[in-house]
Amino acid sequence: MNHWSDQPVCAFDLETTGPDPTSARIVTACVAMLDPARESPAPESVRTWLLDPGIPIPPGATAVHGISTEAARSGGAEYRSGYTEIRDVLRQAWDAGAVVVAFNASFDLTLMDAEGRRQGFDPLVPALVADPYVIDREMDRYRRGKRTLGDVCRHYGVPLDNSHEAQADAVAAAHLLSALVGKYPDLRTLDIVAEQTRWHAERQRSFAEYLVRNGRDASDVNGEWPIRRSA
Numbered sequence: 001m002n003h004w005s006d007q008p009v010c011a012f013d014l015e016t017t018g019p020d021p022t023s024a025r026i027v028t029a030c031v032a033m034l035d036p037a038r039e040s041p042a043p044e045s046v047r048t049w050l051l052d053p054g055i056p057i058p059p060g061a062t063a064v065h066g067i068s069t070e071a072a073r074s075g076g077a078e079y080r081s082g083y084t085e086i087r088d089v090l091r092q093a094w095d096a097g098a099v100v101v102a103f104n105a106s107f108d109l110t111l112m113d114a115e116g117r118r119q120g121f122d123p124l125v126p127a128l129v130a131d132p133y134v135i136d137r138e139m140d141r142y143r144r145g146k147r148t149l150g151d152v153c154r155h156y157g158v159p160l161d162n163s164h165e166a167q168a169d170a171v172a173a174a175h176l177l178s179a180l181v182g183k184y185p186d187l188r189t190l191d192i193v194a195e196q197t198r199w200h201a202e203r204q205r206s207f208a209e210y211l212v213r214n215g216r217d218a219s220d221v222n223g224e225w226p227i228r229r230s231a
Contacts, residue, residue, distance in 0.1 A: 003188040004128060005181050009034040010093035012102045013170035014111060015065035017057050021111035021228070025053035025079070027067050030166035031089045033098065034174050047089055048167055052076035065164045080119055087116060087124070094127035099192075103149045103173040105131040106200070110228045129226045131196055132176040138199040139184050152176060156183070193226075200225035 011032045018024040026049075033045040050072065057069045076082070090112070093100055102108045113124035136152050145151060153160040153172055156179040162168040181187050204223035211218040222228045 004099055004130070004190075004192050005188045007128065008093075008096065008098040009174050009177070010090070010098040010100045011170035011174040012090065012100050012105075012108060013166045013173065014108045015067070015164060015166050015169075016111060017053050017055060017061050021107045022114045024111055025055060025115065026051050026083060026086070026111070027053055027057060027061070027065060027072055027076075028166045029082075029086050030170040031086065031093070032167065032170055032174075033093070034171070046167060047085075049082050049086060050076045051079050051082040054079050065166075083115055083119065087112060087121070097128070099128040099130050100126065101130050101132070101170075101174045101177050103131065103152075103169065103176070104133045105129050105226045106224070106228055109226045113227045113229070123229070124227060126226055128193060129196070130177050130192055131226065132173055132180055134196045134200050134225065135177070135180050135184075135187065137203060138195075139180065139187075149173065149176075156180065197225050 011030070011034055013030050014026050015028040016024040016026055028051070029049045031047045050067070052072045053076075057067060057072060062068050090100060109124065109126055109129070116122070116124055132152065133147060133149075136155075137147060143155070145155075149169055149172060150160055150163050152158075153176055156176060158172055158175045158179055160168065160172040201223035204221050208218035208221040208223075211221065222230065224230065
């Protein structure tokens with residue numbers, strides 16, 4: 001019997017102008033098809049992009065991914081054409097039955113959806129998505145410490161060089177998913193999209209309740225996954 005984890009893997013990551021996926025723009029991107037038998041993707045299976053986002057890149061964002069406004073303007077592709085290429089490659093992966101793997105996928109896919117709608121595209125309709133961030137938080141709920149990509153990779157022994165470089169982060173997320181499935185083999189038999197949607201919604205609902213109990217604003221807490229469509 002084939003399971004979702006037997007499907008081809010499409011690793012995906014964006015580096016952007018800011019932390020809000022409903023307003024940030026793409027600076028760099030990677031989409032890489034991975035063969036589970038290989039440690040790294042074949043060069044011909046990797047697509048990377050540097051885009052000119054058309055707005056200044058804040059210094060804080062440059063400090064994260066290393067791309068300045070000047071570098072993006074001088075070497076980046078025209079934004080709409082670059083965005084369209086990324087969207088088309090993702091759609092081709094889904095049409096081929098691949099599982100798109102992204103760490104904290106609701107950021108990357110929400111941004112892809114929001115940017116598409118801003119430019120007049122139809123809403124993005126994802127197919128098979130696996131998010132090691134959501135899966136790890138469910139499988140190991142009570143582990144203390146941060147859950148950044150680097151932290152989670154270290155916990156599972158997954159190498160991550162050049163953190164916040166799109167290709168490095170995308171490939172690390174794919175290897176992290178493999179490590180999670182290896183440790184928790186029952187994941188293979190789940191309706192993984194439905195379960196991640198439920199896990200994320202339950203966790204966000206619990207977080208909102210915690211904030212309210214402590215007199216804090218919970219209006220920004222959003223339980224939608226893998227795309228946040230409500231404001």
